[in-house]
Amino acid sequence: WKKKQILTELIERIDWDGKGLEQGNFRRTLMKNVHEGLPQPLKEPARCSMIRGDYVYFHYGCDGQDDRGWGCGYRTVQTMSSWICCNRCGAERKAVPSLPEIQQALVTMRDKPGSFAGSREWIGTFEGSLVLDLLYEVPCKLVHIRSGAEMESIAVQELHRHFQEHGSPVMMGGDRDNSSKGILGVCTGAGGSHLLVLDPHYYGGHLEKEEFQGRGWVSWKRVSSLDQTSFYNLCMPQTPKKTA
Secondary structure, three states, X not given: OOHHHHHHHHHHHOOOOOOOOOOOOOOOOOOEOOOOOOOOOOOOOOEXXXXXXXXXXXXXXXXXXOOOOOOHHHHHHHHHHHHHHHHOOOOOOOOOOOHHHHHHHHHHOOOOOHHHOOOOOOOOHHHHHHHHHHHHOOOEEEEEEOOHHHHHHHHHHHHXXXXXXXXXXXXXXXXOXXXXXXXXXXXXXXXXXXXXXXXXXXXXXXXXXXXXXHOOOEEEEEHHHOOOOOOEEEEEEOOOOOOO
């Protein structure tokens, strides 16, 4: 199939109006850059690599759709999309996609059957990479980590390299630990490494940054605290390389 033909078909099927990052349902309820102000997890880190540029935190129910129990992957894709939109790193497009639009994109590109549209089926890092490539022409690097025990030796170095070269948020998911997470940074020191995790599972009303941080919806987590028996996949948007 040809990407331009599929994108044209998708645009004809869905209504983009009023669904954009700067208008419609999202504007009044979502917070930008909710990690700002968090102290580093280590007093003297040997290496700390962080997201660069603005993003918007998407979470359960943020647009009025109750997606608890199945929508975490979609919300992480929306957060990644917001970064691409805010930093103008992808092809010209009006909006961060809604959940139905993400589903329709996967159906239109024939990754999913027609019954997927309107369903409560979850998506993972692979589907996230397809959506970002189709809608923004941003390819993604997918990294498979065989177990949580290998995160320190493999994933940490991949994440440092990614944030230094691209600066975009990363999507992470697994099998036993199958909750989608956004990764916004990595910090390494003598005591091991920490990941800056953005959790899309918050459901509720508007909170300030300090409240999201205080309740742990965005926080530094030790790599060693991850499920050691679960595999993990990373979806890393390969946006144009950033310069310091």
